[in-house]
Amino acid sequence: MHAGARRPRSFWPLAMLFAAFMVFLYGPTLVIVVLSFQGPDGGLTFPLRGLSLHWFRELANGLGVVDIGAALKRSLLLGGIVSALTMVMAVAAGLAFRKKFKGSNALFVVAVSSLIMPSIIVSLGIGLEFRLLDGGIKHVLQWLDWQDGLENFNTSMGLLTSALGAQLSWTLPFGLLIMFAVFNRFNPSYEEAARDLNATHWQTFRHVVLPLILPSVFGIGMTGFTLSWDEIARTSQAIGDVNTLPLELQGLTTTVTTPAIYALGTVTLLVSLLVIGATMGLSIWLSRRKGKQTHG
Template sequence: MRVREPRPASFWPLAIVFALFVLFMYGPMAVIFVLSFQGPEGGLTFPMRGVSLHWFRQLAEGLGTVDIAAALRRSLGLGLAVMACTVVFSVLAGLAFRKKLAGAGTLFYVVVASLIMPSIIVSLGIGLEFRLLDTGVKALLERMGWQDQLDNYGTALGLFTSALGAHLTWTLPFGLLIMFAVFNRFNPAYEEAARDLGATPWQTFRHVVLPLIAPSVVGIGMFGFTLSWDEIARTSQAIGDVNTLPLELQGLTSTVTTPAIYALGTVTTVVSFVVIGVALALGGALSRRKGAA
């Protein structure tokens, strides 16, 4: 019979700290989730007054002048675009950094430097750049005498221009770090075997490299979407005259005084968990497939 070793003296203090950390991290989420299912007479605090889907129905009907459905579509579209760009650029950069590049160290630190810069400063800088671009474009149109184009020109600030760039300054460093870690452990013998069998560089990448790194690529996509989905600071000054769902949610916290705001928070959280669940399931399936191969 195996004798259980006694726990060290540090076990219970560390267990208490971990339990408090989990409670601090997930407790507010659980409270919002529960309060979002209150009845029509419910308020923003406990005790609950009934249980229903009333506030979710009200959310579907709209909250005043705010078009939640449009904001949701904008956030989903931006998140998917950020996810795609993060995956493509991270994989390409990971492949490029496998070879010796002049100034590779400097380039790497320039890319990851955005992680330590204040998000609002990044957003302000990108917004200023695009406003300067607007000024230049308008001056050029005026000089060329293209008055119709000048009258119809609005701004270069937008969801898939400045906002996309702002979000990529946040997601790309994470994707690059993951790819660098993956390729540092990658065995080049697989590629050499493929080349010996007559495979072209594209065939080697498609049939050998990509299947092996696919679980990590899925993880990068998950990071790209989820980091974009709830980003506020880098979006606020760089999106122009429209809002994403997190920006609308931030604005509603000072105007909506019903559990409808909790229902909106529950919906956004569920979307995040669905994306994470799909990514984990897909990553697990790809890992099992790679192991079977």
């Protein structure tokens, strides 16, 4: 807009609508963060009663019978593994789909159909599959007459089995769609130049393709971690006898009546922001490094 030019009449109504949307979107999160820093006499609603880190100290001491520290470690472990697998599998799938092959369209539809399925239905289905698997394992143990194994076996459902599969059904389609967008803009002349220099397929990928797409790959990892970090519906029926931090947080909303629940929400938000910030910083560093190498 040139200096002195008048704004159109629609500007201020649209600006107010946008501001209202931003308040609606981020206002609840801001309220939770503010209320988590209350004093010992603080409650679940305004007015704010003092300012302190009291409820964070209470959170560190534990909330009743819930082991927040163990749930946090489980969520970090699961999120890290989901992030790593999402990156590797999304890149592999993106490379495979660069060329047409028989059944590629059907395979793509199957791969992304998980996005439109109700999450709780996916979770129930995975839970049912693993219960059927448990029955099969018990029958095999009985057939082998392995009494010790039969007595010690409880379920194959767990953090790194059924819960991992449930979360990958949510993160992989996003990773695949991101890789499609990346390779859509990718210039194949770089690969052709590498092949002209007698580079193998692996050398071309390692030294040419991967450095160019690496910022996007880290973005896929960030997306996979953040989607895993706050996932509830797909994990709820497929995690077995342990809980991730979001599931513990959901359960605590009906039992904890102090701002400690807000302190837990603030901690989870901080972890998400740290992951996003670290990924963006790494992507910017890689882009600048690539630019220096190009102009060097």
